Amino acid sequence: MSKAKETVLEIDFNALTHNFNYLKSKLQPQTKFLAVVKAFAYGSDAVEIAKHLQKIGIDYFAVAYVREGVALRDAGITTPILVLHPQSINFKTLIERCLEPSLYSAHVLDEFIKTAEDLSQKNYPVHIKFNTGLNRLGFDQKDRETMVSKLGSTTAVKVKSIFSHLAASEDLNENDFTEQQIETFKSIAETFKTQSGTAPWLHLCNTSGILNYPEAHFNMVRSGIGLYGFGNSEEEDKNFKPIASLKSVVSQIHEIDKGKSVGYNRAHISDRNERVATIPIGHADGLSRVYGNKKGFVFINGEKAYIIGNVCMDMIMVDVTDINCKEGDEVIIFDKVHTASEIAESAGSISYEILTALSKRIKRNFLP
Incomplete structure (x- = not known):
């Protein structure tokens, strides 16, 4: 490896593959793996990271905003892309570029259904975000019946997954809180399935969730910082390679x-x-x-x-x-x-x- 002669960020794809394989080793064979490549793939290069992960078998990507997903599509990424925090002004572009939205409030749900119907969509894949304790984004449990009713009244969209986000999965001192989030999510999922008559995928775990709560891997897990080489603990950091x-x-x-x-x-x-x-x-x-x-x-x-x-x-x-x-x-x-x-x-x-x-x-x- 040559010495730097200017300011440069070196990205090691071998390290990325190592981290991917390490995290995959924690999963059951049928559990899907979503790579979070928002924020320019955590400051590296979203396009190059996504190309490499697509080549080695990633199942899904996630970005924060629609324009991040558009950049990946423009670069030839064909893997499904979940947009975690879409805004209604970008819904038309989202659909045109085959991106999949997280719908996290009644307003966002209404706006997306309207856009999908206006564009004559049929069973467009959407992901429903529930708030289980992070209190950042997501439907409350009390909104569930109204939300299921709205989804059942249209054929323009189809729920591909329901998900939530752990607040403190890296901190084992907060184990009781995390276990409570997991149980809340399970309850939401069962009720949603019963009320909607559908069986969408479930995903809850981030990197630390993957490592610390294997019982909550469900159908898919999401990893961001782990792929880039950090395990959120001194012990786990030894198993990762910063890319x-x-x-x-x-x-x-x-x-x-x-x-x-x-x-x-x-x-x-x-x-x-x-x-x-x-x-x-x-x-x-x-x-x-x-x-x-x-x-x-x-x-x-x-x-x-x-x-x-x-x-x-x-x-x-x-x-x-x-x-x-x-x-x-x-x-x-x-x-x-x-x-x-x-x-x-x-x-x-x-x-x-x-x-x-x-x-x-x-x-x-x-x-x-």
């Missing part, structure tokens, strides 16, 4: 005298004679200002170098006083060893945030 490595290069090294300032607003004042390296990555690339002033760090020649001063739009400065390095040396922001979780935790954040914040202007290299 993304963010690297850069030392552009310049300055000798800073004691008492001199570094960066905007003079946020760093040197308390000794320092060597300071400038690196071409900043908050416009997704490395938040939160990581400035020694909250965040990078690795140069295996040594931790703290970010000093404020993160700039296109640059950071790091303290390399005690590090043997030179201009042109490779810089690791995160990789398989020094993971995105490690730098995120330094600022009280999580891997999801730093990954999904990565700018599209960062060059992507794909490793076979």
